[in-house]
Amino acid sequence: MAQKIMKNTLSHLKSEIALLNRKNLLRKLVPVEGAASTTLQRDGKELLLFCSNNYLGLANHPEVKATAIAAIQSEGVGAGASRLISGNSFLYQKLERQLAFFKSTESALVFNSGYMANLSGICALAGKGDLILADRLNHASLVDGCRLSGATFRIYRHKDMAQLKKLLTRRRTDQKTLIVTDGIFSMEGDIAPLSELSALAEEYDALIYLDDAHATGVLGPEGRGTCAHFNLSNPRIIQMGTLSKALGGLGGFIAGSDLLVRYLLNKARPFIYTTALPPSILATALIALEWACKGDDLRKQLWKNTDYFRREAVRLGFDVSPSETPIVPLRIGASDKAILFSEKLMAEGIYVPAVRPPTVPAGTSRLRISLMAVHTKEQINHLLLSLKKVGRELRLI
Ligand SMILES: Cc1ncc(COP(=O)(O)O)c(C=O)c1O
DSSP states (O other): OHHHHHHHHHHHHHHHHHHHHHTTOOOOOOOOBOTTSSEEEETTEEEEEOOOSOTTSGGGOHHHHHHHHHHHHHHOSOOOSBIIIIIOOHHHHHHHHHHHHHTTSSEEEEESSHHHHHHHHHHHHOOTTOEEEEETTOOHHHHHHHHHHOSEEEEEOTTOHHHHHHHHHHSOTTOOEEEEEESBOTTTOOBOOHHHHHHHHHHTTOEEEEEOTTTTTTSSGGGOOHHHHTTOOOTTEEEEEESSSTTOSOOEEEEEOHHHHHHHHHHOHHHHTSBOOOHHHHHHHHHHHHHHHHOHHHHHHHHHHHHHHHHHHHHHTOOOTTOOSSEEEEEEESHHHHHHHHHHHHHTTEEOOEEOTTTSOTTOEEEEEEOOTTOOHHHHHHHHHHHHHHHHHTTOO
């Protein structure tokens, strides 16, 4: 009997893998070296990197690196236990105070990743009997948080405020409601209509869970994110962010009221049952946050690179809509064609893997180009020339 179950399980795994392969949706890990910079090595070949979220180049910033090394020397490499046991390094308090200040909130709580922050935050704010209304193109970690929460989960068309309003009108009036959205959508590069969302939340007495993973350090004055970009201050908006993208390191956070933070640290299982972050990661986040705030020059360069690339890509005949940010998707459609595009770019010295379902909706496989402040004009020109050559070969332009 046990033998038969084992055999059936293995044959199920094999047939699932074969199916993914047939559909051009099989994922594989590719070993690379040096990905914190604008170039990386793959199979001994140097490639230009245009798919990193290290928007400000802080993952490789000399002062940030030196801070991490010094923290390792004084504090060691690991936390040794969860935060509620003995892993709560004094650096957490400092970092959480700075993050709360950065987001203009009472408090903040750091998680080991943005993914864990989203599972925790959404499950804390919505549960059985409650209603979650979520944008169709939200990041997978938000979708997982919504599913895990046990709340009724409805999806509105991407940025469709009329449909959202309809869903709000139809709900039970006593139903606790959470609207969940990315700030910058990670695969489209467009920005959520936060002013309209905020007004709807006000009108219908809802809360908003805002995932600012890609907006932190990038959008708004001092890179303070989507609320700051729209000059919004609404206590109904719970702001989540990551330390892993523009801040160059690892981790996530939720900024909100003291009450929310106290609740999360008592109830959020992804927070409670995991070893705390290494002190060097916290020290790095502190210095990176300081650089992100004072890094107007870096941010200006990031937006200059973005505007230049987008303008020239359009001139070549690519449709880069709806991107408004350093995330610029080139939509291809079929997964096999997107893979071919990526492989041909690799031959030209450019590294941008194809993004396929389920990360993006079926039929919208794409190359997700992302710009960094530290890309040079020569590097961007090399990308544009390669896109022109491969785009013409594949009859995309
Ligand atoms: C919009 C969005 N939210 C959350 C996450 C998860 O963040 P982290 O990588 O820190 O776990 C990501 C990561 O890709 C993301 O793009």
